[in-house]
Amino acid sequence: MSSIINVTRSLMMILLLISGGSLSGFAQDEHTVLLYTFESGAGKTVKDLSGNKNDGELMGPKWGEGNPGGGLTFGGNAPRDFVEIPDSxxxxxxxxxTVEMWLYLDAWSTAGGTGATKETTIGVNLVEIRLYFV
Incomplete structure (x- = not known):
C-alpha cells in the first residue's frame, strides 16, 4: 500500500521540499527529494521536478491560481481532498x-488541519497545520 500524503483544509500548496514559486526561486540541489511548483494547472498528476519521480495524484483538490504560476485549492473536505504520493x-x-511551503488560507480553522503526513508517530505541529514525516 502506498503512503498517503494528506493535505487538507484551504491550503494552496504542499509538502517536503516544495518551491513557493517557480524553479528560478528555488535553489534545487542533490538533496532535494520532492519538488512541486504546481504550475501545470491541468490534469490529475502533480509532476515532481526533483528527478526522483515522486509524482502525486490529485484526490479531490482542484487547480487554481497561485503565487506566481499556479496552485491547488483544497475545499476543506478532509479527508477527501489530498494528493497521494506513492511510497519511495x-x-x-x-x-x-527542510520544508518549504507557500500557503494561502481563506479562513483559519480552529479544528486544525493536516498540512502533510507520511503515516508515522513522529510529528511536528506548526500552529494547527500539522506536518508528519519519518
Missing part, C-alpha cells in the same frame, strides 16, 4: 529535513 525510498528521510 527517496522519501525515507533519515537525516535533516
Amino acid at each position: 525510498e527517496s522519501l525515507d528521510l533519515v537525516e535533516g529535513l
Whole structure:
C-alpha cells in the first residue's frame, strides 16, 4: 500500500521540499527529494521536478491560481481532498529535513488541519497545520 500524503483544509500548496514559486526561486540541489511548483494547472498528476519521480495524484483538490504560476485549492473536505504520493525510498528521510511551503488560507480553522503526513508517530505541529514525516 502506498503512503498517503494528506493535505487538507484551504491550503494552496504542499509538502517536503516544495518551491513557493517557480524553479528560478528555488535553489534545487542533490538533496532535494520532492519538488512541486504546481504550475501545470491541468490534469490529475502533480509532476515532481526533483528527478526522483515522486509524482502525486490529485484526490479531490482542484487547480487554481497561485503565487506566481499556479496552485491547488483544497475545499476543506478532509479527508477527501489530498494528493497521494506513492511510497519511495527517496522519501525515507533519515537525516535533516527542510520544508518549504507557500500557503494561502481563506479562513483559519480552529479544528486544525493536516498540512502533510507520511503515516508515522513522529510529528511536528506548526500552529494547527500539522506536518508528519519519518
